[in-house]
Amino acid sequence: MHDEVLKMGPHDVGGEKYLQIDTEDHGMTYWEKFSNGLRIAVSAKKIITLDELRLTAEKFGDEYFQMEYFERNGKALTHACLNKKLLTDKELIAGKKRHKENFTIPIIELPDPKSIIHLHDGEPHTHSRDDFQEDEKGEGPPDYFLEMLTIADILTEKKLIKMEDIFLKIEQFDNQYPARGIDVVTRAWVDNSFRDFLINDAKNAIIDIGIKLESFADIICMPQSDKMHHLVVCTLCSCYPRALLGMPPSWYKSRSYRSRVVYEPRKVLEEFGTIIPDSVEVKVHDSNADMRYLILPQRPKGTEGWSESALSALISRDHLVGVRLPKNVI
Amino acid sequence: MLYDNKSSSSPCFDKDSGIRVAKRSSEGHCRTPAYIRGKIGVIERYCGNFPNPEQIAICHPKPDVIPLYRCRFYQKDIWPHYTGNDCDTLELEIFEHWLEPATF
Numbered sequence: 436m437h438d439e440v441l442k443m444g445p446h447d448v449g450g451e452k453y454l455q456i457d458t459e460d461h462g463m464t465y466w467e468k469f470s471n472g473l474r475i476a477v478s479a480k481k482i483i484t485l486d487e488l489r490l491t492a493e494k495f496g497d498e499y500f501q502m503e504y505f506e507r508n509g510k511a512l513t514h515a516c517l518n519k520k521l522l523t524d525k526e527l528i529a530g531k532k533r534h535k536e537n538f539t540i541p542i543i544e545l546p547d548p549k550s551i552i553h554l555h556d557g558e559p560h561t562h563s564r565d566d567f568q569e570d571e572k573g574e575g576p577p578d579y580f581l582e583m584l585t586i587a588d589i590l591t592e593k594k595l596i597k598m599e600d601i602f603l604k605i606e607q608f609d610n611q612y613p614a615r616g617i618d619v620v621t622r623a624w625v626d627n628s629f630r631d632f633l634i635n636d637a638k639n640a641i642i643d644i645g646i647k648l649e650s651f652a653d654i655i656c657m658p659q660s661d662k663m664h665h666l667v668v669c670t671l672c673s674c675y676p677r678a679l680l681g682m683p684p685s686w687y688k689s690r691s692y693r694s695r696v697v698y699e700p701r702k703v704l705e706e707f708g709t710i711i712p713d714s715v716e717v718k719v720h721d722s723n724a725d726m727r728y729l730i731l732p733q734r735p736k737g738t739e740g741w742s743e744s745a746l747s748a749l750i751s752r753d754h755l756v757g758v759r760l761p762k763n764v765i
Numbered sequence: 766m767l768y769d770n771k772s773s774s775s776p777c778f779d780k781d782s783g784i785r786v787a788k789r790s791s792e793g794h795c796r797t798p799a800y801i802r803g804k805i806g807v808i809e810r811y812c813g814n815f816p817n818p819e820q821i822a823i824c825h826p827k828p829d830v831i832p833l834y835r836c837r838f839y840q841k842d843i844w845p846h847y848t849g850n851d852c853d854t855l856e857l858e859i860f861e862h863w864l865e866p867a868t869f
Contacts, residue, residue: 440790441799450800450844486822490794653812655835670798697800697855698844716852719840724796724833724858725815 445499446492449670449721451694458707458758460684466580467505471682472604473583474512476596479649483515489672491515504673504688509579512586522589530585531578538575607649613681615646616729617750621743624734634658637729641679650678650727657720658731659757664711665730666704666757668696669722676727680752687756697721707758730757737764776811776832777861783807784836785867786859794822797863805867806838809856817860832861 463471478485492499492511499507516522522530552559590596619641623630632640637656641648648654654676657665669675670693675683686692696703700717704710711717720728732754738746753759778784788803796818812833820828840853847853 438799441788441802443791443795443799447799449798484821484824486794486818487824490822493794670800671796698840699848700840700853701849713850716854717849718853719855721798721801721855721857723798724818724860726812726835726858 444493445496446489446671448690448694449668449697451690453691453694456686456689456691456695456703456706458686460686462685463505463682466576466583468605468608469587469601470505470509470512470580470583471608472601473587473596474508475604476600477512477590479600480596482521482590482595483512483519487515488512491518500690506577506579509583513579513582516586516590521593521595522586526589527582527585530588531581534581534584535575608677608681612678613752615641616676616679616752616755617747618743619644619646619679619729620731620750620755621746623731624738624746625743630658630731633731646679648678650676652676652725652727654679654727654729656729656731657718657757659733659760661715661733663716663718664704664757665718665720665728666696666700667720667722667728667730668693670694670697671723674722674724674727675756676729679727679729680755684752704758707753709759730755732761735761735763774814774830774832776834778808778811778832778834778864778866780808780810783867784834784859784864786836787863787865791819793819795819797859798857800843801838801857801859802863804838804843806836806842809835809837812858815860817862833858834861834864836864 474488477483478488488508488511491514492507495502495507495510502510513527517524517527549561552561554560587596587598587601591598619633622644623633629640629644632643633656637654638648640656641654652674659665667675668687673683673688675687677683692703697719700719701711704717722728732750734746735749738749749761749764751759751761754761783805784807785805786797786801786803791797812835814830815833816828816830817825835856836859837854837856839851840847840849840855841851843855
């Protein structure tokens with residue numbers, strides 16, 4: 436069978452030739468955070484499952500990569516809600532219009548421009564009204580965010596979710612999840628029995644130190660060593676240990692990283708500034724189903740006797756995905 | 766076509782046994798990437814049984830709960846022109862109905 440026939444859709448990018456990776460994380464806007472919180476609130480309550488949302492996005496065809504990540508996920512949620520008759524087209528249009536009005540900034544009466552005379556190059560000068568600008572970047576939120584606000588309203592009215600569910604997710608992703616993975620790693624660095632527990636049974640080891648994982652998925656911890664270097668990707672979407680690391684960075688969700696890292700991991704690592712010696716095996720984990728992966732870096736040399744809190748300053752999220760290595764202190 | 770007739774609960778494959786990922790096309794939602802179909806590797810571990818995502822995606826009222834495995838492949842066996850080291854590997858998760866026994 437011809438390999439082209441096997442490709443499932445626009446999302447199935449592993450092995451594609453693609454461009455250089457933008458290795459910088461560009462963070463998230465408020466509306467991206469809100470959309471993400473809504474998506475998780477909806478899937479956590481099983482109103483619409485993640486697999487349904489994925490299938491909906493995969494059916495976008497050529498439009499899939501014409502939309503950026505959160506827009507694509509947001510539009511998939513809208514489609515799925517319409518398909519399941521959780522809202523009607525009419526409700527969607529009316530809701531978007533109502534929310535759009537909240538972003539309409541009233542025009543403030545300015546003094547008559549012609550009455551304001553000021554100097555340019557020493558010459559008295561007036562302006563016409565068009566020259567006054569209240570806001571240089573007043574583009575307002577993207578269209579899909581108005582859809583997300585509308586869906587949040589309607590699902591709340593139907594008592595399927597609560598607004599607090601969404602705001603809790605935003606708060607957890609911003610302030611709680613990113614610290615957890617770092618806590619787990621520093622504990623493993625100072626406590627060998629915990630390290631062994633973590634490598635053998637990560638989910639229970641993490642629960643054992645008091646971290647309550649909201650994730651349904653199982654967790655596997657892969658330790659970096661002098662013989663093996665691990666790194667993680669999700670070629671089909673963006674599976675990531677969110678309950679331990681927060682939201683994945685921009686590059687983790689990018690087409691370039693997802694397509695290339697499976698067939699040229701050493702070259703991709705070099706783009707992140709990570710050179711792996713020839714004597715070390717590189718192992719790529721495609722996080723494509725129900726497992727989530729936490730990479731345990733080696734404890735940096737020169738940190739003997741350091742506290743967990745001091746060690747935590749040496750760790751970044753990129754180390755826990757395997758694209759970078761923490762620096763030795765000596 | 767969707768493979769919705771598998772509901773076995775005990776895993777068929779042992780750790781380290783040789784497997785080949787089925788080289789067939791799929792419709793709908795599926796977690797077996799195209800690049801790994803038809804490739805030969807080994808079972809790294811049995812992960813437990815999980816609901817079939819192909820059925821969850823189409824709102825099947827009672828999705829089959831089926832064995833999931835982590836499978837290991839040599840990169841040079843996946844990509845004919847792999848430029849890294851011969852020892853480099855890739856691991857991913859494959860549901861049992863996508864696996865066939867194989868020998869190297």
